[in-house]
Amino acid sequence: MHGCSSDRGRLPLEGTGAAPSAPPSALGAPRRGRTRAARAAGALLVVGLALGLQPAAGGVDTAAASPRTPSQSEVDAARAAAGDKAGQVAAVQAELAAAQAALDTAQVQAAVAAEAYDAAATELATRTTAAQSAAVAALDAQQRAEQARAAVGRLAAGTYRSGGGLDRVSAFMSADGPQDLLDRAALLDVVSQSTDRAYEQLRAAESVAGLLQQQSAEALAQQQQAAAAAQSARDAASSAADAATAMVATTQQRSADLVAQLAQLQGISTALAAQRQAGLAAQAAAAADAAARADRARRQASAASSGSGSGGSGGSTSSSGSTSSSGSGGSGGSSRGSSSGGAASVPSGSSSASSSQAAAALAWARTQIGDPYEWGATGPDSWDCSGLTSVAYRGAGASLPRTSSQQYRAVKKISYDDMRPGDLIFYGTDPDDPSTVYHVAIYAGGGEMVEAPRTGLDVRETSVRYANSMTWAGRV
Incomplete structure (x- = not known):
């Protein structure tokens, strides 16, 4: 293109009249020097005219298009804007971390409450079994006491029907000889021992029945306390679980909003911001696991070196x-x-x-x-x-x-x-x-x-x- 432009620029300077210029051999050296000088001057003139006729871009002077050095106040403002954006990014990331930490805490609290309910329910089952066993034992003792009381009653009725005269004096007075006397004395001893045993059995049965009834009442009270504790633990577990479930939903929504803010602040897509945030969360979880492993290793080593436990x-x-x-x-x-x-x-x-x-x-x-x-x-x-x-x-x-x-x-x-x-x-x-x-x-x-x-x-x-x-x- 440059060659074509040169050709067009030469034609008007060489052809000022009808006759073409003479060959270089006829004109001599001085003629060649003047022709070259004229051609050079013409080329400069054409270029200058072309530049002078071309309008400046944007209607401004070419001198105005040169780079401008920003002022110190502009530099400071740009730095402040960048620092403000970085601060906003850090604040959003901190809020994301806080939201996740709060969710983790709520989930642990729900697990602790569920564990407390399991323990309360187990205790209730134990107390219920104990109360049932105590009630059965108390009923059995009460029945034994009733049987002993009936036996004593039968003895008393027999004594009453005999007129109450089966004592040693009447037996001796009515005895028909020595052998009859011995037989009557032996019979009186048997009756006396049987009566004594009957009264002893009654007293023992009543004592055992009273004790077992007291134990049954205590076991029932403990079962009722355990039932109340289990219900309280159940309510607490339900509340904690509901709170954790609700927090999952709110945290997910809040996290989505914060990730969208991060994407806008960082000038990236929401998907990329979410991916980056997930990566940061994974790094934080890995760091927490590494810290937990290191702490556990220290504890195990310390426990092993102490030589205690089994x-x-x-x-x-x-x-x-x-x-x-x-x-x-x-x-x-x-x-x-x-x-x-x-x-x-x-x-x-x-x-x-x-x-x-x-x-x-x-x-x-x-x-x-x-x-x-x-x-x-x-x-x-x-x-x-x-x-x-x-x-x-x-x-x-x-x-x-x-x-x-x-x-x-x-x-x-x-x-x-x-x-x-x-x-x-x-x-x-x-x-x-x-x-x-x-x-x-x-x-x-x-x-x-x-x-x-x-x-x-x-x-x-x-x-x-x-x-x-x-x-x-x-x-x-």
């Missing part, structure tokens, strides 16, 4: 091959500890189930996957966490108490590194206090577990999570 194994430095992700009866006890530090001894407990029984319990629990969670439920179509584990082991021929707290007290405490399929994983608000246990799951191997998780979720097999887990796992 039923536990050595310390653990890692969890058993898992990937982390975000739920009155037993024997034994525990030195109470604190989640923030302090050494606690290995709690006592015992193991009676074989590995094949543990595997059978796990296999049965897997057949319940998909059944709904229901607090207080022990099957056959819905379960809570400890209902699932207790019935699973009952079917495998092993005994396990009803509640998760009772189960933790009863089982042998083992390191998480030593877990085998069928062992139990417990969760509590204090990792060294059995009374705070509120959830239990069955270890399935390969970093997985089977659990009846919480209201709104079905029985499932999922990755083991270690946040809020107790210091020790358990072997039935």
